[in-house]
Amino acid sequence: MTFSRRPAIILLAAALAMTACGDERAVAPPAGPQQVELDPALEREIVEWRERRAASLTRDTGWLTLTGLFWLAEGENSVGSGEGNRVRLPEKAPERVGTLTLREGTVTLSAPAEAGLRVGGEPVGSIEMAPDVSGSPTIAEIGAVQFLVIERGGKIGVRVRDREHPARTSFAGLDYFPIDPKWRVEARLEPYDPPKQIPILNIIGIVEPAPSPGALVFTVDGREHRLDPIAEEGSDELFVIFADRTSGRETYPAGRYLYAERPGPDGTTILDFNRSYSPPCAFTEFATCPLPPRQNRLAVRVEAGEKNFEGAH
Numbered sequence: 001m002t003f004s005r006r007p008a009i010i011l012l013a014a015a016l017a018m019t020a021c022g023d024e025r026a027v028a029p030p031a032g033p034q035q036v037e038l039d040p041a042l043e044r045e046i047v048e049w050r051e052r053r054a055a056s057l058t059r060d061t062g063w064l065t066l067t068g069l070f071w072l073a074e075g076e077n078s079v080g081s082g083e084g085n086r087v088r089l090p091e092k093a094p095e096r097v098g099t100l101t102l103r104e105g106t107v108t109l110s111a112p113a114e115a116g117l118r119v120g121g122e123p124v125g126s127i128e129m130a131p132d133v134s135g136s137p138t139i140a141e142i143g144a145v146q147f148l149v150i151e152r153g154g155k156i157g158v159r160v161r162d163r164e165h166p167a168r169t170s171f172a173g174l175d176y177f178p179i180d181p182k183w184r185v186e187a188r189l190e191p192y193d194p195p196k197q198i199p200i201l202n203i204i205g206i207v208e209p210a211p212s213p214g215a216l217v218f219t220v221d222g223r224e225h226r227l228d229p230i231a232e233e234g235s236d237e238l239f240v241i242f243a244d245r246t247s248g249r250e251t252y253p254a255g256r257y258l259y260a261e262r263p264g265p266d267g268t269t270i271l272d273f274n275r276s277y278s279p280p281c282a283f284t285e286f287a288t289c290p291l292p293p294r295q296n297r298l299a300v301r302v303e304a305g306e307k308n309f310e311g312a313h
Contacts (some may be wrong), residue, residue, distance in 0.1 A: 037181070042179070043179055046179050046272075049275055050174070053277060053306075054173060054174060057174075057283065060161075061146075061161065062168065063280045063284050063287060064167045065162055065163055065165050065167075065168050066160070066286040067089075067090050067160050067162045067165055067286070068087075068158075069150075069157055069158070069159050069287075070086060070087045070088065070157055070158045072086070072087075072100060072102045072156050072158065073086065073102065074102050076101050077099065077100045077102065077158075078096060078098075079098050079111075079147070080093060080094055080095050080097045082095035082096055086100075089145055089147070090160070090162050092144070094116065094142070096115070097142060098110055098111030098124060099111070100129070100149075105156065107129040107149050109128075110124070113125070119138060119139065119141075124140065129149045131149040131150060131151040132148060132150045133151045144162055145161070145162050145163075146161040147159065147160045147161065152206055152288050153207075153208055155206070167311070170311075172311065174307075174309065175307040175308075175309075177303050177304050177305060179304075180274065180303065180304050182220070183220075183272070183273035183304035183305075184270060184273070185218045185220060185270070185273075186218065186268050187227075187268065187270070187271045188217050189217075189263040189269065190214050191214035192212060192215075196211075196212055197210065198210055198230070198293055200230070200290045202289060203254065203287070203289045203290075210230040210290075212228045212229060212231065215227065215228055216228075216229055216260070216269070216271060223300070225298055225299075225300065226295070227271075227298075228293060229260065236261070237259045237262065238259065238260050238269070239258075239259055240296070241290055241291065242257075242258065242292050242296045243255035243297045244301060245301040250308065251278070251302075251305075252279065252309070254289065255291065256276045256305060257276065258273065258275060258305075259275070273304040273305050274305055275305060276302065276306060278308065278309060282309045283311075
């Protein structure tokens with residue numbers, strides 16, 4: 001004889017329903033984290049920060065204008081749009097505009113007046129190029145094209161920009177997680193005595209030490225996390241390079257950046273991950289981004305801040 005399973009299923013469902021009526025705790029879903037109401041003032045602050053962020057990317061010297069990065073060889077390095085040049089400019093520039101000469105760490109730019117290359121609005125002639133590490137780099141330009149000297153870990157190169165680069169002119173904005181007060185957390189600084197140097201690897205393989213005053217310790221969903229910030233010279237903020245479990249999924253694979261005010265007398269500061277953002281390498285292959293140290297890879301999904309750039313190279 002064959003029996004249908006349907007009556008048994010109905011009886012089981014009825015029994016479960018009776019149990020639930022008798023004791024609601026048996027089937028009640030676990031309580032989720034308490035929702036924190038979003039402060040309108042905080043929301044305005046984050047929206048304004050996002051607007052400044054987009055403006056910084058699209059300005060004349062923003063990351064979306066980059067078209068090249070070229071490392072100089074000791075001696076003479078030709079500059080122009082022609083294929084044989086050490087430093088290649090966009091095609092809109094003349095085939096040859098001048099020469100960059102590297103001698104024991106110093107770079108001199110030479111260019112004939114007829115080439116049209118200018119520095120500070122004046123024809124170049126011959127001029128020593130201050131690198132970006134000086135804080136006031138020398139910028140040479142011809143039409144919409146600019147270039148400057150950069151120094152990274154003892155290597156000297158030239159970064160080229162084009163104000164009319166399609167990446168800039170077609171920029172359609174950035175994508176973010178919803179603003180969430182949960183990710184605006186108080187962190188206490190556990191000082192390193194003395195402050196220690198942490199090795200920071202950048203995307204071109206150079207490792208440079210950076211000073212860290214201590215660990216920023218904070219709690220999310222009852223779990224403690226730690227991040228080693230960098231104390232940049234002359235800055236009243238701490239720079240944090242971190243990765244988390246959204247990295248390589250919703251956010252840039254190599255991690256994100258975040259700034260926080262230096263702790264006050266009570267040793268605490270605010271880490272607002274709603275203001276975390278992608279490094280320049282998310283927008284151009286011609287940046288030299290520092291990467292998160294191993295201890296700054298968080299074992300949690302930080303669902304706040306900037307998502308990966310859809311228009312990435």
